[in-house]
Amino acid sequence: MRSFRAKGAVARSVTWPGEGLTGPVKQRGTALLFLLSVVVGGGGMIGQLLLLRELFVSFYGNEISMGVVLANWLLMEAAGALAAGRRADTLRRPLHLYLFLLILYAVFLPAALYCSRGAQYLFFGFLPGEAVGTAPIFLASLLLVAPPAFIHGALFPLSCRLLSPLLGERISTGKIYLYETMGTLTGGALFSLFLAGLYHSLGLALAISLLHLSGCFFLLSYFPREARLHFPLSSNKCRILQAAVLTTALLLLLFFTQAGNYLHIRSLERQWGDQEVVHYANSPYGKIVAVHSGGEYTFFYNGRPVITIPAPDKAIIGDYVHIAAAAHSRPRSVLLLAGGPGGFLDELLKHPVQEVTYVDLDPYLPAAVTRFATPLVEREFQDPRVAVKYLDGRLFLDRTEHRFDLMMLGFVTPETLQTNRFYTGEFFSLAGRRLDVGGILAFSAPGSPVLMSPEMLALNAVLYHTLRRHFANVHVIPGVRNIFLASAAPLDIDAAVLDKRLEARGLAGEFVAGNYLHYRLDEERARCLREKLTAREVRLNSDLNPAGFYYALRYWGEAFSPGTLTLLRALEWLKLQHFLLAVLALTV
Known part of the structure; x- marks a missing residue:
């Protein structure tokens, strides 16, 4: 038991989340949180790679621009972990915040990815293919990666908080870190070997969002009402919330296959201005875009013009x-x-x-x-x-x-x-x-x-x-x-x-x-x-x-x-x- 004192209220005892879970319910809850840690780790790595590749193209990138974007991601992820870690032990209802952050990550990742296309024009008015200095890259990438990176960093201490009454604080932290690292490695390998060339970036980001929303649904389903970490909702209201999350996930699936393609095309048109985008491909090694203008086809590889046909220089x-x-x-x-x-x-x-x-x-x-x-x-x-x-x-x-x-x-x-x-x-x-x-x-x-x-x-x-x-x-x-x-x-x-x-x-x-x-x-x-x-x-x-x-x-x-x-x-x-x-x- 731990006591918390709300401002302007009398002190009251609050049971640690997870106390009261026994037998199969405890096993299912523990397994689900471990599985979500794998999903969060893989989703964070794939999201990081997607944003890195898009900004690499937008800013005519080299290793300096890549390092700046990566440093901003790590900085904001550390800030998220620090902020959530300091408050995790004093939260009365950590599952509320955990679910809320999963939903926020599902929203902010595709939004940041959409805005990253044409970021050089959106923030500073630079034309497609125009090189950008280090300071604009730092400012634009910080604004774009801050929301998803901060949220992703905050999920780790909250996962530890949810599991600590089930496994013990030290064991839960180590195991959560292990499972999230497993997800990170798996996500990076899957992206590099298979996913990068399978679908466009926005489609992959929406798929990651779908996984996170599905995790929210299963969290609401597997924790019974009496141990749902002090959810102040009736059973009917919980079912309504479950249905809303599931409906959102299903709509996102439709979005992934239909409207996702529309957003993908619109974002490319915005990124490349007056030039007609006639081909787009993701490969394990880079991003290829072909634009048509004035009877010429120009092929860009990672944002750099490499081939012009039918009349090259x-x-x-x-x-x-x-x-x-x-x-x-x-x-x-x-x-x-x-x-x-x-x-x-x-x-x-x-x-x-x-x-x-x-x-x-x-x-x-x-x-x-x-x-x-x-x-x-x-x-x-x-x-x-x-x-x-x-x-x-x-x-x-x-x-x-x-x-x-x-x-x-x-x-x-x-x-x-x-x-x-x-x-x-x-x-x-x-x-x-x-x-x-x-x-x-x-x-x-x-x-x-x-x-x-x-x-x-x-x-x-x-x-x-x-x-x-x-x-x-x-x-x-x-x-x-x-x-x-x-x-x-x-x-x-x-x-x-x-x-x-x-x-x-x-x-x-x-x-x-x-x-x-x-x-x-x-x-x-x-x-x-x-x-x-x-x-x-x-x-x-x-x-x-x-x-x-x-x-x-x-x-x-x-x-x-x-x-x-x-x-x-x-x-x-x-x-x-x-x-x-x-x-x-x-x-x-």
């Missing part, structure tokens, strides 16, 4: 592909890692190649492109010389025994930890072992034909210095996108030689022929850039020390978030032991 694509392919005298076997459809393959197939192996991690993106049967896409995927492999690029290189004359990376930069793996010393070493005699590795990086900013220079320098450690010959061609060519054999990057090869291959009329090629390959400009890269002191890029990712974030900060750039610059030469000492100092 041939000036940029052709410049890179034709120079890289012409740098090799006979590129018979070519490996293309990422960025294949939408121009890359088409330009590459103009050369006398015998086979092109296109490797992409996410099969959903090529599948989305092939839904729109333009002549360009048909030429790329119907050519018998093209073999498509859906696999991680590094894993493919590690497994294959094939040797390639030319290995090319698409227009990816090390701005995420995933893409940085293709610019580390370990990758360059592996690529060198998979190149045939005289083979060439080619990739591009942001550049400028006039003046490179300090952060752009640092990003190019880390790639250049890391590449030099693994290839005897490295040549950098300056331009709007700097082209890096590396080989174990000497490179003959002479405008006259490449012009002759292009003419022999019937490509004399392409963008890179004639005077432009002589300008692009001007030795004086290349020498000037090489000297700047050599003089710039940077750390080498490796899997365990992702310096390329760090300098790519600085380049991003220079353009979109000067405050973040200042912080990143201060961290440049800090080592792990410095962070460990700081943590130790804070804990003493």
Whole structure:
């Protein structure tokens, strides 16, 4: 027995919730609360992942934006646990609050998800695809994730409060934590392996809401009236409440299948403004959206435009592909890692190649492109010389025994930890072992034909210095996108030689022929850039020390978030032991 004193009322004894439950009723109540803990844990993890992915798209995200959103979720969840934990022991009717919070989570999760689409425009007026700085990401994500995260955090101490009279306070806390962790792990695994590609985000959020409302119904059903934690309701009123909750759950099921689709479409239209959304897909690796405007189809992957058809930017694509392919005298076997459809393959197939192996991690993106049967896409995927492999690029290189004359990376930069793996010393070493005699590795990086900013220079320098450690010959061609060519054999990057090869291959009329090629390959400009890269002191890029990712974030900060750039610059030469000492100092 514990006593509570209400303000302005006499003290009275209140029985702990759960006292009086015996036999099968106690077992059912305990099992139900454990099951709900699993549901709450899984629903929290899936809700967190859904919001994270949507905000990642809205804010043209990288690991900084992802970290900000995740930090806000954890902060608000901790605040919810703290607030509920301090009041849990003094609550006269904790089941009231527990049921109320389950219902609130069922409402706020899909609402937050709906608002997160187009959050950059909703809060700050940024257009779709426009990059956003760290401060707007922090403020918008905090407002969006605060309600569901706070509620989810508060459910844990309330679960412990409900179970403590049944199992004991210490045992209940440990077991609730165990079951909720089991739900968290199960929810994350199910989402990554199955659910992410099965249905759209709003549909999944509504399904989570349905589970939480169903939990409310079963709670009301399994606790008999005499032990319903002091529910001040008659049996008839309790039945009415049960029926209302069940009806809401059934309506939500209908909403999940019908109106959910409508809300999904409306939210996408709001997110992408005047552009017509013609395709949407969730994959385990990212979100794909295709929009149609002015006769062009643009494909966005995690909010970033990656492919445009039927008229891609041939000036940029052709410049890179034709120079890289012409740098090799006979590129018979070519490996293309990422960025294949939408121009890359088409330009590459103009050369006398015998086979092109296109490797992409996410099969959903090529599948989305092939839904729109333009002549360009048909030429790329119907050519018998093209073999498509859906696999991680590094894993493919590690497994294959094939040797390639030319290995090319698409227009990816090390701005995420995933893409940085293709610019580390370990990758360059592996690529060198998979190149045939005289083979060439080619990739591009942001550049400028006039003046490179300090952060752009640092990003190019880390790639250049890391590449030099693994290839005897490295040549950098300056331009709007700097082209890096590396080989174990000497490179003959002479405008006259490449012009002759292009003419022999019937490509004399392409963008890179004639005077432009002589300008692009001007030795004086290349020498000037090489000297700047050599003089710039940077750390080498490796899997365990992702310096390329760090300098790519600085380049991003220079353009979109000067405050973040200042912080990143201060961290440049800090080592792990410095962070460990700081943590130790804070804990003493």
